[in-house]
Amino acid sequence: MQTIVFIGSNKSGTSREALSISTTMGYYTVLLTNRREFIKQEKEFTEVHQMVYVENLMDKEMIFSIINNLEEGRKQICAVISFIDPFVSFAARISKKLGLFQMSTDALAFMEEKTRFREHLKSLPVSPKFTIFHGKHSIQHFVEENQRQLPLILKSPISNGSKDVLLVETYSELKEGLDYLNKKFPSIPILIEEYLIGTQYLIEVIVKDGQISIVAVIEQEVLNGDRFIITGYCYPAVVENETLEELQIAVESIIQALELENGTCHLEMRLIEGKWKLIEINPRMSGGAMNRIIQEGTGINLIKETLKLYLGQDPYLEATKRTHVYAKFLTVSSRGRLIKVTGKTKALNYDGVKEVYVKPRKGAILTKPYSLGDRYAYVIASADTPEQAKEIALIASKEIKFYLEPF
Missing domain, CATH: 3.40.50.1100 (Rossmann fold)
Structure with missing residues (x-):
């Protein structure tokens, strides 16, 4: 079998x-x-x-x-x-x-460790400024040397889902952040990157026999705060054709530098004053509701096509429809034990709503968001325009209410 x-x-x-x-x-x-x-x-x-x-x-x-x-x-x-x-x-x-079927194992391994891919891609114009802190060095000395570069982003090289990614804006935050990550990951270096302000996009990519296919470009909306929690996804991203062409060139330069011949990945990039900068790259398609978002927008089942790739088959990536899709993810503002969730059926009954998902069960401990895993529900809507899709998703999402017992 x-x-x-x-x-x-x-x-x-x-x-x-x-x-x-x-x-x-x-x-x-x-x-x-x-x-x-x-x-x-x-x-x-x-x-x-x-x-x-x-x-x-x-x-x-x-x-x-x-x-x-x-x-x-x-x-x-x-x-x-x-x-x-x-x-x-x-x-x-x-x-x-x-x-x-042979995937590009070395390229996939590079993407799994953030300091390695940063070092490997540092000569590309898409790479932001960065440095690496090693635990054996003095935190105090490092902070004094780098305080003029603030604000900065601190990352564990093995983090995913926005876990252990910190924005630090002051001398004391830099010191506390380094101390926190150094204690949590005592034998692992800490990646420090320049903080880039701009709209963030997620790009889904499949590569077969060196042929690079950008399957989807999705605009991300980030929750205000220092943890970079994505709470909104808009497909397709509304970007000028010339900017999309520049994105294609940037993505191809990254994939070629990594020597990814067979595999999938998703990139997070920001558009900074008309220039693309690489924020993250991961050797797999994005998690959460990404497959449903892309499928509603294009008709492409990206998971199925990824499985076909791993089986040595040619993925079929031609869109069979073109619809605007918006996904709204929900978080809570305080910690507590979940008593009940209401409004799922009401949200699902809105015209244009395609899916409503609530993750936690009764009795689960919920907390304010520290990572993407702390998003507890989502609403996906589609419409003829991006504005309509977003409006439907936002209105429907307001029907969903979490009732918590302080914990």
């Missing part, structure tokens, strides 16, 4: 949706997970044919042992995939060892 093995998954979003699509495509779907609660909730994963608990998903010997058992059970392994950091390049290396 033709089989796809997935290394890791979240409870919802792109990685979970990939499991369902794999099964819909006719593959025997195996999930390797390090989350014990998933094993307890296995019956809820109806799209998964087999789930296996693996304490360390980077344990190569264990992964190969499981794959060997699957093959002895007459399962033909067609692909080993991960949509989860930091397992993307690891899964690609497993695939390579098995003689499956």
Whole structure:
């Protein structure tokens, strides 16, 4: 039986949706997970044919042992995939060892570690100014040397989903931020970047045999604060043709410099005084509701086309429709235990609303947003114009209310 093995998954979003699509495509779907609660909730994963608990998903010997058992059970392994950091390049290396379709493992690994890709791309005009702080150095001395560069962005090189990404604007914030990250990641250097003010865009890319395809360009709206939480996505981004052409050139220069011949990635870039600057790059498609946003706007099921790529097939990326889509993500302003959520049905009944999703269950502890994982619901709407799509999503989202017990 033709089989796809997935290394890791979240409870919802792109990685979970990939499991369902794999099964819909006719593959025997195996999930390797390090989350014990998933094993307890296995019956809820109806799209998964087999789930296996693996304490360390980077344990190569264990992964190969499981794959060997699957093959002895007459399962033909067609692909080993991960949509989860930091397992993307690891899964690609497993695939390579098995003689499956070869992804660009080195390029994927570069994208998983932020200091490495910054160093690798530093000669490109899209790269912002940056420096690296090593824990063995004096924080006080570093702050005194770099305070004139404020405001700055501090990042853990292994962060994802806006976790451990800090905006620091003062001498004391820089010192406190470095101290916080240094204690949290004592053996990992800290990436410090210039703070760039401008509209931010997300770019979804698939590369097959060196052919670079920009699937979607989406404008992002960032929640006010110092954690860069994205609460709005507008597809397609309203950008002049000349600016889009410059974006195409910038993206191609990044992909070529990384030597990505086969793989997917999403980039976050800002337009600064007419020039594109690279904020982030990750070796997978974006998580959350990204697949639904793109599918509503273009008809392209990007997860399905990504799976086809990993299977060695040619992805089909021609849009079958062109619609404006807006996704509004919801957060809460204080910490508490969830009593109930109301308004989902009302929100779904608005004309133009395509999906309403509420993530947490009753009894869950909710908090104000520190990462993208602290977004607790979303509303996706489509319309003939970007203004209409946004208006529908915003009005419908106001129907959703979280009732919290202080915790």
